[in-house]
Amino acid sequence: MSRQEIDSYLATLEEPRRSTLSKLRDTIVSVIPDAEQCISYGMPAFKLQGKVIAGFSAFKNHLSYLPHSGSVLSAMTTELAGYRQTSGSLHFPVDVPLPRELVEKLIAVRMQQAFGTDPGAPAIL
Numbered sequence: 001m002s003r004q005e006i007d008s009y010l011a012t013l014e015e016p017r018r019s020t021l022s023k024l025r026d027t028i029v030s031v032i033p034d035a036e037q038c039i040s041y042g043m044p045a046f047k048l049q050g051k052v053i054a055g056f057s058a059f060k061n062h063l064s065y066l067p068h069s070g071s072v073l074s075a076m077t078t079e080l081a082g083y084r085q086t087s088g089s090l091h092f093p094v095d096v097p098l099p100r101e102l103v104e105k106l107i108a109v110r111m112q113q114a115f116g117t118d119p120g121a122p123a124i125l
Helices: 002-011 017-031 100-115
Strands: 036-040 043-048 051-058 063-066 090-092
Touching: 002 017, 002 036, 002 043, 017 043, 017 051, 017 063, 017 100, 036 051, 043 100, 051 100
Parallel strands: none
Antiparallel strands: 036 043, 043 051, 051 063, 063 090
């Protein structure tokens, strides 16, 4: 059901937001294929062992990657140079998907915080 809810969320978006976030979703699923797709706080999210690991959302002038932790982005200042952000969201253009390598690092840091896994290890449980 949750996978369908994310499909429904994406279907409400106009291009290029829809395709950019669809690519992000595909990347997240390929990095953590066992994650449960769900809606958290009204936004698409990906959960492992009951903990939300990643999410995303669309806004008028940008898209956001949501690590669901207030300390993931602050732990990656070098990698995130050039991106606008708040303590809980990374902003990126509506027509430019986040690079896979960056998504992998964001997920690895979040998983290390959530589960104590080595951030250098593959982000798969």
